[in-house]
Amino acid sequence: MCGIVGYIGKQDAQEILMSGLRRLEYRGYDSAGIALLCEEGNPEVKVIKREGALSEGLEAALEKGSFSQSGIGIGHTRWATHGAPSDRNAHPHTDCHQQIAVVHNGIIENYSELQADLEQLGHCIQTEVDSEVIPHLIEHFKNEDHDILSAVRETVRRLQGAYALAIVDHSSNSSLIGVRQDSPLVVGIGDGENYLASDVAALLPYTRDVIILENGDLAHLTVDDVVIYDEDGVVIERSITHVDWDAEMAEKGGYPHFMLKEIEEQPASWEATLQGRIKNGDIHLPEITFTRADLETVEQIYLVGCGTSFHAGLAAMPMFENLLRMPVRTEIASEFRYRDPVLGPEVLTVFISQSGETADTLACLELAAKHGAQTVAITNVVGSSLSRKADHVIYTRAGPEISVASTKTYTAQLLVLQLLACHLTRLSGLLAGHEMSEDVRALLKEMPHLPQKMRDLLQDHAPIKEMARYVAGWQDAFFIGRGLDYAAAMEGQLKLKEISYIHAEAYPAGELKHGTLALVEPGIPVLAVSTQAHLRSKMSSNIEEVRARGGWIGLVTDLKEGRLIDMAQSVIFVPPTAPSLAPLLVAGVLQLLAYYAAVLRGCPVDMPRNLAKSVTVE
Ligand code: M6R
Numbered sequence: 001m002c003g004i005v006g007y008i009g010k011q012d013a014q015e016i017l018m019s020g021l022r023r024l025e026y027r028g029y030d031s032a033g034i035a036l037l038c039e040e041g042n043p044e045v046k047v048i049k050r051e052g053a054l055s056e057g058l059e060a061a062l063e064k065g066s067f068s069q070s071g072i073g074i075g076h077t078r079w080a081t082h083g084a085p086s087d088r089n090a091h092p093h094t095d096c097h098q099q100i101a102v103v104h105n106g107i108i109e110n111y112s113e114l115q116a117d118l119e120q121l122g123h124c125i126q127t128e129v130d131s132e133v134i135p136h137l138i139e140h141f142k143n144e145d146h147d148i149l150s151a152v153r154e155t156v157r158r159l160q161g162a163y164a165l166a167i168v169d170h171s172s173n174s175s176l177i178g179v180r181q182d183s184p185l186v187v188g189i190g191d192g193e194n195y196l197a198s199d200v201a202a203l204l205p206y207t208r209d210v211i212i213l214e215n216g217d218l219a220h221l222t223v224d225d226v227v228i229y230d231e232d233g234v235v236i237e238r239s240i241t242h243v244d245w246d247a248e249m250a251e252k253g254g255y256p257h258f259m260l261k262e263i264e265e266q267p268a269s270w271e272a273t274l275q276g277r278i279k280n281g282d283i284h285l286p287e288i289t290f291t292r293a294d295l296e297t298v299e300q301i302y303l304v305g306c307g308t309s310f311h312a313g314l315a316a317m318p319m320f321e322n323l324l325r326m327p328v329r330t331e332i333a334s335e336f337r338y339r340d341p342v343l344g345p346e347v348l349t350v351f352i353s354q355s356g357e358t359a360d361t362l363a364c365l366e367l368a369a370k371h372g373a374q375t376v377a378i379t380n381v382v383g384s385s386l387s388r389k390a391d392h393v394i395y396t397r398a399g400p401e402i403s404v405a406s407t408k409t410y411t412a413q414l415l416v417l418q419l420l421a422c423h424l425t426r427l428s429g430l431l432a433g434h435e436m437s438e439d440v441r442a443l444l445k446e447m448p449h450l451p452q453k454m455r456d457l458l459q460d461h462a463p464i465k466e467m468a469r470y471v472a473g474w475q476d477a478f479f480i481g482r483g484l485d486y487a488a489a490m491e492g493q494l495k496l497k498e499i500s501y502i503h504a505e506a507y508p509a510g511e512l513k514h515g516t517l518a519l520v521e522p523g524i525p526v527l528a529v530s531t532q533a534h535l536r537s538k539m540s541s542n543i544e545e546v547r548a549r550g551g552w553i554g555l556v557t558d559l560k561e562g563r564l565i566d567m568a569q570s571v572i573f574v575p576p577t578a579p580s581l582a583p584l585l586v587a588g589v590l591q592l593l594a595y596y597a598a599v600l601r602g603c604p605v606d607m608p609r610n611l612a613k614s615v616t617v618e
Contacts, residue, residue: 002091002105002616003029003077004185005202006166008176008221009193010071014062016195017075020202021054025607029077030085032058035092035101036070037173044098045170046070049090057087071223072176074166074196076103079612082111083128093132095139096124099170102138104131105198106162106183107617114158134165148172149220152179153233156218162359162616166196176221180213183616184357184385187211187219187226189240194221199614200243201400208243212383241383245400257605259403259499263591264458267451269408270584272397273415274451278444282436285423287394292431294374295424298348301328304336304364305352306615308406308491309413312352315487315583316417322580323425323439333360334618336367343371350376350420354401354409355614356384363618365389378416380409394420403606404613405499407591410491411584415450418443418581446578450585453575457588461596464589467554467570468596471525472500478516479506479590480546481529482539488583489529492590499608500598509542522550527593530557530564531574531582543567556589558582 003024007016017034033049048065050057054077076091083089092101108114111130114137119125123136137158141151148169156163162182169177178185178196188195188203188210196219197203200210213219216231217238230236255261277284301320303313313330320328331341333351337360343349349368353361356379365386368375377390380398387393396412422440429437471477477496479489486508493504507516509528520526526546530539540563543553547567555568558576565571574585598605 002079002198003202004103004105004164004166004196004198005075006073006176006178006196006221007193008072009190009223011193013070013073016206017073018054018059018062019205020197021075021077023202023204024077024199025054029079031080031087031090032075032077033090033092034058034073034075035094035103035168036073037168037170038068038070042068045094045101045168047092047094047098047101049087049092051085051087051090072168072173074101074103074168074176081107081617082130089127089129091129091131093127093129093135095135097139100135100138100142101168102131102135103166104134105164105616106181108133108159108163109161110159134159138167138169142171148175148177149218149229150233152177152218153231156181157231164198174222178213178219178221180217181215182385185213186383187213187221189226192223194223194226196221200245201402204243204245208245209240210243211238211240213238243382257403257595259405259407259591259595259605262401262403262408263588263595265399266408266411266588267455267458269398269412270415270451270454272399273412274419274447275397277419278447281441281444283419283423283426283440283444285394285419288376288392288420288423290374290392290427295428295431297346298326298374299346300326300342301348301350302336302341302368303328303330303350303352303417304333304361306333306358306360308410308494309352309354309358309361311487311491311494312410312413312417313350314490315414315484316421317487318484319418319421319580323421323437324428331364333358333364337363343368343373345372345374347373348376349373350378350417351386351390352378352413352417353384353386354380354396354406354413356381356386357614357616359616359618362386362389376420378413378420380412404608404611405495405594405605407587411587414584414587415447418447443578443580446581450577450581453577453585454588456575457585461592463570463572464592465596467572468593469600470552470570471496471502471527471554471593472597472600474523474525475503476519477502477504477525477527478520479504479527479529480509480512480542481506482509482535482542483532484580484583485529485532485535485539485586488586488590489527491587492527492529492593495591495594496597498611499594499605500601500603501608502597502601509539512542513545517545517549520546520549520551523552525554526551527554527556527590528568529586530555530559531586532579536564540564540567556586
């Protein structure tokens with residue numbers, strides 16, 4: 001997804017912008033560009049933009065060109081929504097006279113009406129991109145004698161949609177402007193320099209002190225100062241947040257890929273997630289501040305997310321249901337928001353999102369809040385839109401995740417959901433004057449052992465690599481499981497298809513014979529997950545059905561011996577744990593399986609084609 005960086009200060013802006021853009025590459029993009037305000041005598045803003053990866057396009061173009069050094073500039077990585085990826089459609093976009101340059105994240109919904117009006121006024125729009133109307137509108141208002149701040153303010157009044165903007169103007173060449181509406185933008189505070197970025201990761205080597213802009217904010221940055229205005233031009237105060245992440249946390253640290261590093265980081269990330277939340281066998285989630293009345297009203301729970309975050313909800317749902325004994329549903333955000341679901345104060349809605357910026361998930365939260373439902377956000381990104389809109393926020397504390405494929409943030413989400421299920425059960429038990437239930441007690445006792453179990457599991461990649469070698473030779477694969485093993489299989493198939501480009505499908509094992517079995521041909525890999533003891537015999541029968549058609553069985557199980565093991569061509573063992581926690585350990589195996597299959601097939605593991613890390617459009 002698109003990324004923004006802006007710089008004003010005494011250092012070389014080009015270098016800082018390029019370093020920031022490299023740090024945003026993980027978000028996924030198809031073209032990139034920068035605009036520099038060069039020293040006096042230069043008649044226009046210098047814009048250099050190219051299709052393709054930074055290393056292929058923009059860096060080469062910058063090496064060839066000779067630009068006088070500048071201390072002010074903006075940069076952008078674009079992930080196309082309107083207009084194909086091309087040099088021309090890349091950002092920054094400029095006005096007719098190349099005096100104003102703008103980079104934009106988001107979508108301008110009314111751009112065609114604005115474009116028609118501007119063309120009537122004689123403006124010449126050069127690209128197919130919605131964002132291009134913005135510099136032309138600013139130019140228009142400047143022509144009407146507005147100063148740059150007021151021209152920007154008038155411009156954003158006319159925009160419908162979502163935007164984070166960074167703007168430079170040749171005639172006011174000692175400042176940089178940022179505006180935010182429904183798309184994240186932060187101001188980085190330096191010493192004699194200041195920054196703009198859509199994502200803190202871009203700024204980590206330079207500053208960890210940031211102002212998280214709110215909707216409607218306009219930030220005016222000079223070398224020594226940052227002033228924030230509201231929509232009416234009134235100066236407002238925004239506090240500075242210190243970010244804990246350091247630059248090294250966002251580096252590969254010697255691993256060939258971020259994904260492998262992030263898989264290996266899971267034991268430490270789970271320790272951070274659990275830190276202070278289980279004490280003396282009891283649970284503490286001070287982030288959840290339900291009153292007695294709030295809790296007593298709840299009759300139904302929705303867990304809502306997209307992609308991997310949806311899968312975390314699927315794998316947590318049975319625990320909520322079993323412990324709380326109330327209806328719990330897991331919902332895909334892009335469907336939920338258009339379904340007119342039953343929502344009200346008696347419904348607790350939990351929104352799951354690594355980035356906290358996923359457009360569909362945010363829209364669901366807004367819908368739930370509008371109907372008076374209680375809202376909880378589970379996210380990894382402090383200050384993200386989701387975290388700011390929900391009644392209660394629980395951070396997953398997984399640290400920055402760079403690889404497009406979610407790994408450590410998925411398991412951290414699942415762990416937080418499981419903590420939440422225990423917490424709500426414990427709270428409602430307390431309200432009814434009950435002791436902690438045996439089920440909750442046992443889970444809270446087992447959770448602190450999970451990081452070590454994952455460490456043990458990740459010690460030996462060899463058998464998983466071996467299984468991946470077989471799977472990598474096929475164009476199709478199936479994943480099967482029952483109950484929680486099916487939920488784990490769903491995430492396994494998504495990982496495999498998104499990074500190795502192998503077509504993969506997950507099925508509840510009992511459902512195979514209702515159609516999909518027709519696709520099982522000799523040798524086809526069928527990855528079977530079996531950790532749920534009460535479903536073991538049923539699972540054996542389903543595996544038999546596959547074997548009878550010649551399917552190749554790769555088994556992931558906590559069972560050390562037995563008929564099930566004998567039926568499989570390849571077996572990966574996971575350490576035994578409480579049945580409802582098993583998907584956490586299975587995730588480690590299926591993530592590595594996908595990783596090695598992708599490496600063997602020569603795929604770009606961290607940046608799979610067509611995908612973005614943060615999906616801020618519908
Ligand atoms: O940031 P979110 O968790 O809201 O993102 C939702 C999905 O786009 C995301 O989980 C996606 O499916 C994964 N990156 C796939 O690994």
